[in-house]
Amino acid sequence: MIKIFSPATVANVACGFDVLGFALHTPGDQISMALNNTGRIELHDQTPYRLPLTPEKNVTAVALQSMLDALHSQQGFTITFLSKIMPGSGVGSSAASAAAAVFGANELLGRPFTRPQLVPFAMQGERAASGTAHADNVAPALLGGFTLIRSYTPLDIIPLPHPPLYATIVHPQIEVRTSDSRKILRQEVPIKKAIQQWGNLAGLVAGLFTNDYQLIGRSLHDVIIEPVRALLIPEFYAIKQAAIDAGALGCSISGSGPSIFALSPDEATARQAAQAMHAHFDRLGIDSHLFVSPINREGVKIMENEG
């Protein structure tokens, strides 16, 4: 039996819609996992979230099953969800579960796959969760750090370096469903906005390579997705401004929201940004959960081996 920690992740990262993500140290999922002799995936839930325990409806099991199918394996697994990122928070809750399962199974089966090879299986969990097999959460959950999805067909994942960066996550206690959050996006975008977006993404990548905090900050702008999704978050722009005023390099919506992330060069600034955003939500009468974490360079990992 192994226990696994699988990290929350921030997808999109302002200018990198559907292609960029990074991993956190906190929050994260914890599961325990063991082989069994039933030939089935058996799920147990110790979290408060009443997770669906029918394998076909559980993203963790869907991801694991796609991996077992690729191995033509009938192996059974027993998975217990010990603690969980709150579903629907916008920090890759389903991705963390899917990454945990495929990583854990890979370890228990003697590592038939490399970490990058696990990404497509975890993506099947994402497809089950949101209807789209996006990789911008599962790739950083599995590989750690910043990851670029250069291409989906064929899948081409590029790990990006980065200077020390601290993420602030503020999760207002309002509900935004990933599938709804995608539905409100326009299918066509003005070419002028697209040019601004890819200029910023290229600038962000350059800033990550050169450890240029100012360039990272100047590049953390989303002129396409954020203006639409901001409508789902009360006073988003005021809260973003509060983070910037507190010293954050940039601030935008994490994934499909409602969580908001900010990036700062040091932990003290990240905590000040957290307090500023929390205080603003507080004045609106909206409770919010806070997380401050350096970028997690490691990704999903075994916590302890009790086998």
Next chain:
Amino acid sequence: MIKIFSPATVANVACGFDVLGFALHTPGDQISMALNNTGRIELHDQTPYRLPLTPEKNVTAVALQSMLDALHSQQGFTITFLSKIMPGSGVGSSAASAAAAVFGANELLGRPFTRPQLVPFAMQGERAASGTAHADNVAPALLGGFTLIRSYTPLDIIPLPHPPLYATIVHPQIEVRTSDSRKILRQEVPIKKAIQQWGNLAGLVAGLFTNDYQLIGRSLHDVIIEPVRALLIPEFYAIKQAAIDAGALGCSISGSGPSIFALSPDEATARQAAQAMHAHFDRLGIDSHLFVSPINREGVKIMENEG
């Protein structure tokens, strides 16, 4: 009197429409330039191209005048165009002229500006030439190497590193006007295509930083502009394939065309790509001019000082 060499440049570079460009060693413009006491910009043409010699209609003079205006200067200049990139070729002919003039004047005036500060003046020449003050040719002409225009407002130019790369330029002798080439572009693009494009641009930037030729090659795809502009170049896709088959990492339209560029890791491959593309145009009965050049890391420069 100084003589100045100002390089041709490849803008867009497949996935980087309006934001990316690089400089060549050949072809290029050569001008001579001197201060005069007339208070006017006097133009002389020794090229075969019958350049407009009225200052208001000459991109070189327009760029220079915008610089003089910023300095509140009434200084006169005498400029002689000695040799010139063929206008309308798609390798930054107007940008080379504009860069030459503002660089040369800056030298003659004791360098009141840094090279990056000259970019906005040269952009005014581009505005006169094509109606759009784009910077993706003038920035690499002035700064050398690969340059990213992260943002136009405010202007933010990021020099990018690169491994040794050899460019092949094939200029078919057909006419495509920059302004026409821009008019046929759609004002709205599908979000799915935009995502592919910015994934590739981010991948290209990462490949340039990591000297990863394979990643550079995988990223040199343009799914938005090339499919439209390819219609202006006979058998573009067959010619592109010929370059790839010859070993080039990637191939696309240079700027607004009709020149086609390819990038190769070594000179021999770049020459093979040149021959393959030339031979294909030859079979179509279209003459084409060939240039093979490493990336020019230096940009516009003084050739000799005869003062």
